Amino acid sequence: MESNTEIPVVEGLFVWSADSTSLIGSKCYGCGVHYFPKSLHCRNPYCNKSQLEVVLISGPGQLRSFTQQYFRPPALFKMENWEPYMIGQVEFPEGVRVMGMLTGFKPDTVKIGAEVTLTVEALYLDDAGRNVMTYKFCPYSSGDKA
Amino acid sequence: MRPVYILGVAAHPWGKFPDKPQLQLAIETTSQALKDAGIGWKNLQGIVAASSRFEGGLGWGLHANELLQNSCETGIAAVNVGGGCAAGGIAIHTAANMIASGQCDIVAAVGAERMPKGFIPRPPGAQDDITDTDYLRWVTMGATNPAYWAMEAKRRTYEVGTSAETYAKAVTLMRQNGSANPLARYRKQTTVEEVLASPMVSDPLHLHQICAVSDGAATLILGTEEQVRRCGVMPLRLASSGVATGSFGDSSLRIPTVSTVKSPDQQSVNHTTEVVSAVNHALNMAGVGLEDINVLELADNTAWHILAWPELFGFFEPGQTDWMLDRGELGLNGKLPINPSGGFLSFGEATTAQGVLQVCEAAWQLRGQASGRQVPNAKVAMTAVLGLGANGASILLTR
Numbered sequence: 001m002e003s004n005t006e007i008p009v010v011e012g013l014f015v016w017s018a019d020s021t022s023l024i025g026s027k028c029y030g031c032g033v034h035y036f037p038k039s040l041h042c043r044n045p046y047c048n049k050s051q052l053e054v055v056l057i058s059g060p061g062q063l064r065s066f067t068q069q070y071f072r073p074p075a076l077f078k079m080e081n082w083e084p085y086m087i088g089q090v091e092f093p094e095g096v097r098v099m100g101m102l103t104g105f106k107p108d109t110v111k112i113g114a115e116v117t118l119t120v121e122a123l124y125l126d127d128a129g130r131n132v133m134t135y136k137f138c139p140y141s142s143g144d145k146a
Numbered sequence: 147m148r149p150v151y152i153l154g155v156a157a158h159p160w161g162k163f164p165d166k167p168q169l170q171l172a173i174e175t176t177s178q179a180l181k182d183a184g185i186g187w188k189n190l191q192g193i194v195a196a197s198s199r200f201e202g203g204l205g206w207g208l209h210a211n212e213l214l215q216n217s218c219e220t221g222i223a224a225v226n227v228g229g230g231c232a233a234g235g236i237a238i239h240t241a242a243n244m245i246a247s248g249q250c251d252i253v254a255a256v257g258a259e260r261m262p263k264g265f266i267p268r269p270p271g272a273q274d275d276i277t278d279t280d281y282l283r284w285v286t287m288g289a290t291n292p293a294y295w296a297m298e299a300k301r302r303t304y305e306v307g308t309s310a311e312t313y314a315k316a317v318t319l320m321r322q323n324g325s326a327n328p329l330a331r332y333r334k335q336t337t338v339e340e341v342l343a344s345p346m347v348s349d350p351l352h353l354h355q356i357c358a359v360s361d362g363a364a365t366l367i368l369g370t371e372e373q374v375r376r377c378g379v380m381p382l383r384l385a386s387s388g389v390a391t392g393s394f395g396d397s398s399l400r401i402p403t404v405s406t407v408k409s410p411d412q413q414s415v416n417h418t419t420e421v422v423s424a425v426n427h428a429l430n431m432a433g434v435g436l437e438d439i440n441v442l443e444l445a446d447n448t449a450w451h452i453l454a455w456p457e458l459f460g461f462f463e464p465g466q467t468d469w470m471l472d473r474g475e476l477g478l479n480g481k482l483p484i485n486p487s488g489g490f491l492s493f494g495e496a497t498t499a500q501g502v503l504q505v506c507e508a509a510w511q512l513r514g515q516a517s518g519r520q521v522p523n524a525k526v527a528m529t530a531v532l533g534l535g536a537n538g539a540s541i542l543l544t545r
Contacts, residue, residue: 009285009286010276010281010282010285010286011276012276013276013282013286033407034407035405035407036404036405037276037282037404037405038276040277043394043407044394044407045394064297064301065297065298065300065301065304065399066297066300067293067296067297067300067348067349067350067351068346068348068349069288069289069290069292069293069347069348070345070346070347070348070349071265071290071347073265073284073288073289073290074264074265074267074268074284074288074290075267076267076268076281076284076285076288077284077285077287077288078285079288087287087288087289087293087297088297089297089399091408095407095408096405096406096407096408097397097405097406097407097408098404098405099283099287099289099399099404099405100286100287100404101286101287112300112301112304134285134286134287135286
């Protein structure tokens with residue numbers, strides 16, 4: 001039986017509901033630049049007014065590049081039933097480019113430029129039996145789906 | 147500002163030395179560099195150590211003070227600098243400025259490292275916190291260093307069409323150069339077929355297209371013009387040094403971040419800006435143009451770096467390095483000899499020592515001492531190194 005309690009792998013990084021997932025970022029109201037994760041200060045040297053507010057980044061976005069990792073990462077990364085998986089970088093309309101795991105793509109047909117959206121998946125069960133979730137990128141249009 | 151010269155250089159062979167503490171690597175190599183300069187520990191007036199957190203006491207890696215307390219307690223100035231793989235370059239930059247400013251006449255810059263095995267993990271001691279991108283990249287997606295470079299490599303193929311064979315060919319060139327370098331860890335030449343038959347780590351990068359992690363150490367002794375005369379060494383100028391960090395809007399997949407911001411100004415050079423800016427600082431300060439460079443030692447963490455970096459620095463147009471490699475123009479007798487040392491792909495990466503090793507090789511090339519891998523009549527050599535967390539450094543040597 002699957003546990004129904006889900007917690008994020010890191011607090012304050014993303015939020016999700018049954019039908020949508022969003023990254024928690026910042027927008028600078030001085031210059032309009034978006035950041036992910038939430039930024040401590042506006043990093044734009046041409047911005048004279050660092051005024052950050054929390055915003056949600058929801059996509060869809062465009063896949064800039066990706067790779068399949070064939071070897072298991074060091075122990076700080078926890079994943080049950082580990083097998084080679086893909087990581088990609090996605091550009092969102094807000095101008096922020098975010099890395100994350102890919103899921104739900106047909107193998108060997110992933111392409112740079114593909115439209116992707118956000119989802120969450122469990123990485124592992126913690127000691128309390130809760131599903132530890134991370135954000136992932138999945139196909140936006142049904143044609144790319146596995 | 148006083149001109150700065152290279153008095154002595156030395157590097158320990160790269161490899162795995164589980165029975166030799168980091169401190170011993172540093173002491174041996176520094177003793178050898180001092181001998182190369184014809185002086186002793188007691189002649190040093192300052193020492194700058196490139197530090198990382200992978201090994202070393204007191205929590206901040208190799209430190210010059212500990213080095214002195216275990217070698218020669220003269221009471222001289224000890225400075226410790228960080229910057230990941232760029233720390234070696236930053237240490238040299240700092241040492242050079244201690245001489246240029248008139249504070250010291252002879253200063254050593256040292257890097258020594260023993261690395262953990264396998265993928266480079268998160269160094270110990272940081273907070274598990276949303277503000278620590280190194281923490282985020284591991285727990286949210288397990289992004290290894292090769293994954294970042296692999297995505298750059300795949301993007302390059304998308305943009306300029308670099309083939310799997312060209313990425314393999316870059317490795318064969320490095321290993322050919324490295325085969326003549328007694329300090330290199332991998333001294334066997336290789337073929338495109340062998341490279342492509344090595345296990346896929348993070349596509350398109352195979353194991354042999356990614357630098358290994360090694361132990362190693364290197365030391366540079368810098369001094370004034372007067373010290374060059376006293377030591378009786380070849381007058382080799384450290385013409386300039388540049389240190390920089392990443393710029394806003396840089397599109398590179400920068401380890402260990404999980405995101406970047408698209409440049410609002412698409413016209414500017416906006417990739418690996420920490421290294422590009424360091425290179426430009428060094429060139430401007432020395433009044434040297436790219437066309438004057440005879441030897442380029444760059445940090446080839448992967449085959450992608452060999453192809454991408456010369457274009458980022460402005461040596462070639464986008465995609466042109468592939469063509470230059472094919473024509474043999476990056477070899478010892480080519481238009482732009484890259485990494486006659488054999489590079490990281492022949493040495494493996496001993497983080498903080500790497501930036502110092504590059505300058506040692508530059509010195510051997512300009513002295514004409516790079517037997518078996520000598521670039522004919524090399525007069526100007528440039529190094530470029532990237533460090534974890536948006537650090538870059540570049541050193542220019544002339545004779």
